[in-house]
Amino acid sequence: xxxxxAVFVTLALIAGVAVFAYRPAPAGAQGGGTIEAAVTYGGxxxxxxxxxxxxxxxxxxxxxxxxxxxxxxxGLANAVVSVAGxxxxxxxxxxxxxxxxxxxxxxxxxxxxxxIDIKNSDGILHNIHTYSTANASINKAQPKFKKVMTxxxxxxEFVKLTCDVHSWMLGWIAVMPNPFFGVTDAKGTTRIENxxxxxxxxxxxxxxxxxxxxxxxxxAGQTARVAVEMKK
Amino acid sequence: MPARARSRVVRCVPAGxxxxxxxxxLASSLxxxxxxRVSDYPxxxxxxxxxRPRRPARAASRAPVIAxxxxxxxxxxxxxxxxxxxxxxxxxxVYDLKCxxxxxxxxxxxxPAAELLEPRPRDFTTGVYKVRSTATKVPTDQDLxxxxxxxxxxTSMPPWAVLPEKDRWNLxxxxxxxxxxxxxxxxxxxxxxxxxxxxxxxxxxxxxxYEAIECNKCHGDQGRADGPSRAELKDDWGHPIRPANLTKxxxxxxxxSRTDIxxxxxxxxxxxxxxxxxxxxxxxEDVWHLTNYILSLSPGAPRYATLVTVxxxxxxxxxxxxxxxxxxxxxxxIPLMGQVIVDPRNFNPSIDLVAVRAVYNDREIAFHLTWDxxxxxxxxxxxxxxxxxxxxxxxxPSGGAERPYFLMGDASEGVYLLRWExxxxxxxxxxxxxxxxxxxxxxxxxxxxxxxxxxxxxVMKRPLASKDAARTExxxxxxxxxxxxxxxxxxxxxGPKMSxxxxxxxxxEEPESSRRFVLPPVVAxxxxxxxxxxxxxxxxxx
Numbered sequence: 001x002x003x004x005x006a007v008f009v010t011l012a013l014i015a016g017v018a019v020f021a022y023r024p025a026p027a028g029a030q031g032g033g034t035i036e037a038a039v040t041y042g043g044x045x046x047x048x049x050x051x052x053x054x055x056x057x058x059x060x061x062x063x064x065x066x067x068x069x070x071x072x073x074x075g076l077a078n079a080v081v082s083v084a085g086x087x088x089x090x091x092x093x094x095x096x097x098x099x100x101x102x103x104x105x106x107x108x109x110x111x112x113x114x115x116i117d118i119k120n121s122d123g124i125l126h127n128i129h130t131y132s133t134a135n136a137s138i139n140k141a142q143p144k145f146k147k148v149m150t151x152x153x154x155x156x157e158f159v160k161l162t163c164d165v166h167s168w169m170l171g172w173i174a175v176m177p178n179p180f181f182g183v184t185d186a187k188g189t190t191r192i193e194n195x196x197x198x199x200x201x202x203x204x205x206x207x208x209x210x211x212x213x214x215x216x217x218x219x220a221g222q223t224a225r226v227a228v229e230m231k232k
Numbered sequence: 233m234p235a236r237a238r239s240r241v242v243r244c245v246p247a248g249x250x251x252x253x254x255x256x257x258l259a260s261s262l263x264x265x266x267x268x269r270v271s272d273y274p275x276x277x278x279x280x281x282x283x284r285p286r287r288p289a290r291a292a293s294r295a296p297v298i299a300x301x302x303x304x305x306x307x308x309x310x311x312x313x314x315x316x317x318x319x320x321x322x323x324x325x326v327y328d329l330k331c332x333x334x335x336x337x338x339x340x341x342x343x344p345a346a347e348l349l350e351p352r353p354r355d356f357t358t359g360v361y362k363v364r365s366t367a368t369k370v371p372t373d374q375d376l377x378x379x380x381x382x383x384x385x386x387t388s389m390p391p392w393a394v395l396p397e398k399d400r401w402n403l404x405x406x407x408x409x410x411x412x413x414x415x416x417x418x419x420x421x422x423x424x425x426x427x428x429x430x431x432x433x434x435x436x437x438x439x440x441x442y443e444a445i446e447c448n449k450c451h452g453d454q455g456r457a458d459g460p461s462r463a464e465l466k467d468d469w470g471h472p473i474r475p476a477n478l479t480k481x482x483x484x485x486x487x488x489s490r491t492d493i494x495x496x497x498x499x500x501x502x503x504x505x506x507x508x509x510x511x512x513x514x515x516x517e518d519v520w521h522l523t524n525y526i527l528s529l530s531p532g533a534p535r536y537a538t539l540v541t542v543x544x545x546x547x548x549x550x551x552x553x554x555x556x557x558x559x560x561x562x563x564x565x566i567p568l569m570g571q572v573i574v575d576p577r578n579f580n581p582s583i584d585l586v587a588v589r590a591v592y593n594d595r596e597i598a599f600h601l602t603w604d605x606x607x608x609x610x611x612x613x614x615x616x617x618x619x620x621x622x623x624x625x626x627x628x629p630s631g632g633a634e635r636p637y638f639l640m641g642d643a644s645e646g647v648y649l650l651r652w653e654x655x656x657x658x659x660x661x662x663x664x665x666x667x668x669x670x671x672x673x674x675x676x677x678x679x680x681x682x683x684x685x686x687x688x689x690x691v692m693k694r695p696l697a698s699k700d701a702a703r704t705e706x707x708x709x710x711x712x713x714x715x716x717x718x719x720x721x722x723x724x725x726x727g728p729k730m731s732x733x734x735x736x737x738x739x740x741e742e743p744e745s746s747r748r749f750v751l752p753p754v755v756a757x758x759x760x761x762x763x764x765x766x767x768x769x770x771x772x773x774x
Contacts, residue, residue: 054449054460125446127507131468136369139500141512143445149511164505165449167464 032194033218035180037081039188039204040074041230046208050168052102058122059102063168066107067208075188076230078108078172079206080158083180083195083216090114091179097161097171099126099142104161104171108207110181113154116173120147126169131160135175139164158205172207204228317373323406326399334388339410341469349388350580352471356407359414360468360503363486365495367422367510369502370415376404378487386476386483422499422510427490428520430527438525441518445509450475455529458606458686461505468503475506477604479529480585493523534585537564540714542590542597542706542740549591549598551680553689558600563587566716568731573639574666581731582606582720586621592740597706598679598693599623599650607722608683610655617721621690622651624715625704625738627662635713638734640666647715648704650677650692654721657681658692662702666728672702708740 046067052059069077095111097104098119109116118128120142129139134155142149153159153175161171174181182190195218202216209230216226328337334353336343341355354361363379364371380400383391392400408415428434442448450465452458455478467473481488486496497519500508513519543561550557566588570581582605589600601621611618626636627648640663641647649661649669658679660672676699679692698705706712717732719725 125449127505129505129507139502139505139507141445141500141507141509143512145444145514146512164465164507165446165461167461167466 031220032196033220034223035081035083035192035195035202035216035218036223036225037182037184037190037192037202037204038225038227039076039079039081039184039190039206039230040227041068041070041076041188041206041209042074043068043070043232045070055102055122055124055166058124059166063102063166065168065170068206069186071186071188073187074229075184075186076206076209077184077186077188078106079184079188079204079209079230080108080110080172080174080176081182081184081190081192081228082110082174082176082203082205083178083192083218084201084203084213086178086180086195086198086200088179088194088196095173097173099163099169102126102163102166102169104169106183107170108172108174108183110174110176110183111153112179113156113175113177115150115152118142118149118151120144120149125165126163127165129162129164130173131162132157135159158207170207174205202226202228204230206230318401318403318405320402320405320409322399323402323404326395326403327406330392330395331403339407345388348579350471351387351467351473352469353388355469356410358468358503359411362501362503363496364419364499364502365421366419367499368417368420370417370419372419372421373401373404373408375419376407377401380404382487384485385488386480386485422495424491424494424498425516425519427494428517428524430524434521434524435528437518438521438523438528441513441522442525445513447478447522450505451478452606452686454685454687455479455526456604456606456686458604462606465505467505473504474606477606478526479531479604481527481530482533483584490520490523490527493526494519497522534565534567535563536567537588537736539711539737539739540564540566540588540590542592542738544708544741544743545591545593547593549593549596549693551678551691551693553600553602553680553682553691557591558589558691561589561591561600563589563602566733566736568716568718568733571639571666571728571730571732574728576727576729578725578729578731582723582725583718583731586716586718588716590738592696592706592708594743595695596693597696597740598691601690601692602687603718604687605683605720605722606686607720608654609720609722611721611726615724617719617724617726618654618656619688619721620651620653620719621688622649622661622717623692624649624663624717626713627702627704629704629710629712631710635735637665638715639732640664640669640717646702648702650694652679652681652690652692654681660694660703666730674699706738706740708742710740712738712740714738 047069048065048067050063050065052061052063071077090112094115094117095109096117096119097106097109098121100121102122120126123144125144126142127139128142128149128151130137134157135153138151140149153173156175156177159173159175161173163169180192180195182192184190197218197220199215199217202214204212209232212228212230214226214228216224218224332343334343334345334349335341335356336346339356341353343353346353360369361371361375364375366372366375377400380392380403382393383389448459449461450459457475457477459475462475465473465475476484484492485501486492496506498508498510500506510516510519545557564587566586568581568584568586570578572579583603585603587602591598603621605619609616609619624640625648627646636642636645636647643664646662646664649663651661652658658677660675660677661669662672663669677692677694679690681688681690696706704712713735714737715733715735717730719730
């Protein structure tokens with residue numbers, strides 16, 4: 001009898017753990033598809049250099065202004081790829097951007113409307129100066145002891161982020177209306193997963209090269225590969 | 233009844249708080265009864281005027297009288313609304329006449345004069361205003377009214393207190409029309425922490441905070457606007473902008489009172505690189521410690537002078553600008569303007585003030601000059617030039633009102649210059665106009681300059697006597713005309729592009745002489761002797 005009980009308890013525990021461990025895949029995973037976007041640019045990269053006259057310990061002696069970063073096979077980095085019109089739940093993770101080496105890291109961050117943590121890993125004065133139209137623009141000092149400042153951007157738009165202390169610093173916060181977006185990596189690629197099946201317009205935005213669109217059809221469980229070439 | 237109404241005017245006007253137009257306008261435009269309603273009118277300035285409860289009617293028999301008062305008051309209240317809120321239509325007429333020249337007919341800051349101004353005139357269509365007392369972007373009506381009334385020190389925006397108060401309120405109403413969508417959110421005043429009075433301790437804490445939050449990045453270590461980020465600063469429109477020189481509070485755009493300064497630190501200056509610090513100091517009251525520190529950097533108010541007194545001293549005059557002698561002498565502050573008479577003109581001069589101390593002994597005259605220059609430069613010959621300063625004198629002061637042309641003389645009459653240039657040092661020159669400068673041979677002038685934390689301190693010395701007709705001779709008791717010119721070479725100033733003054737006067741005070749101890753007793757003795765003589769003669773005759 002006791003043995004039986006022990007077996008039951010064990011089974012029950014296993015079952016419990018199993019139930020706990022089993023999470024239904026997100027709706028998209030069952031019925032959704034994936035978009036793999038490859039963004040290219042045929043032109044020359046635009047990377048400028050500037051002599052630094054202060055905070056050289058943190059900033060280095062030369063600031064690199066990465067206006068257009070082109071990698072292998074013409075892959076264009078820092079482009080925001082988004083699926084216009086798609087609907088989906090909000091992303092759980094809070095967006096964040098860091099100020100490190102007197103640069104915004106990453107240079108381009110995409111998020112859904114809401115809060116973002118702006119970090120100051122440099123431990124020197126930066127000021128968060130944004131340029132935007134839909135959201136109120138802000139200009140707040142972030143001295144060395146302010147490690148994180150949380151700011152809210154509630155309306156979709158591309159927000160320009162600058163620092164007046166280090167005028168070369170430039171970053172972008174892409175506030176997107178739905179969770180289906182990605183920022184291209186050094187190879188110019190990004191993956192957008194769990195997109196509900198359907199026909200959409202894929203939008204690609206780059207800070208200096210502007211916008212391009214391309215039609216895309218997403219099928220359940222499949223990967224749609226889209227190549228977009230940015231033009232000046 | 234009028235007396236009753238008037239008594240209310242007196243009682244109610246102070247209750248309106250700072251946001252209300254003063255009783256003069258109300259009284260003149262609306263009559264005494266109108267003023268009675270001021271405190272009842274909702275304060276749309278966001279200042280939250282204190283409302284006093286009205287006295288209940290005391291007697292029923294007075295009811296008709298009160299009814300009339302109320303009726304008049306209601307009508308008047310509507311009128312007050314117009315005065316307080318301003319009439320945008322009437323404001324437009326004033327605007328087109330007085331403001332459009334710089335700010336543009338469309339309010340976009342692109343008037344015909346805009347190109348020449350730095351800082352540029354405000355673009356009202358963005359609804360962004362530099363000086364505000366609010367935590368949000370929208371300024372209160374009172375903020376706008378104040379800038380119109382007091383102007384913006386250190387910019388081309390003059391105070392318009394000369395306009396009737398009603399016109400200024402009408403202007404406020406008209407300005408808001410340029411960006412109506414920006415006014416949807418109601419202005420909300422910033423809550424400053426409790427004021428901390430100035431003390432040595434508070435100033436010390438302020439300095440600590442100044443270093444911790446790195447104000448020096450733009451404003452410089454000693455607040456002289458010479459921080460390393462200075463050259464990079466741009467406003468939201470991409471125009472270059474200079475940080476404030478914190479040692480000159482009289483040039484602060486938004487006023488120099490303690491509250492003004494604390495507010496600027498708390499909410500920043502919108503549309504410029506100056507960020508808001510209220511969430512970025514260690515403790516909120518640090519805003520006040522910073523205010524106290526900033527005010528400790530300035531001499532209070534400049535000691536403007538039209539006559540520079542040259543003090544007589546005994547013994548040698550030190551070359552060192554930091555010598556103790558110079559600290560004992562109170563400076564005369566001389567304001568400088570940009571040279572805008574001949575090309576190239578200097579509409580936005582860098583140097584606007586020189587502090588002058590002057591002494592002489594039996595042999596030499598010496599000038600000690602102190603001026604702020606945010607960009608030390610010996611010149612690279614292309615965009616930067618050597619920093620320089622000169623004292624200008626007529627070679628032969630006439631003693632009358634006739635003097636050479638103040639702009640470095642002209643073809644017919646030259647001037648003598650005692651000047652210093654970085655890299656070259658002190659020298660003498662003759663000029664017949666701003667581009668016709670000839671160094672004098674056999675110069676005997678000497679001196680030394682020190683540059684530190686955005687400030688030059690310079691001593692220039694010369695014999696009192698002149699060697700030739702080209703040089704001015706300095707004699708005690710004579711009013712000698714003097715003018716000043718300065719160049720911030722690091723800001724691209726050279727040749728006619730300079731700051732300058734018109735003629736001022738210099739006077740060498742009479743040396744202290746021992747004659748005052750000798751002459752009076754001699755006179756007294758002689759007088760006594762004469763009296764005795766008279767008495768003696770009279771006695772002998774009788």
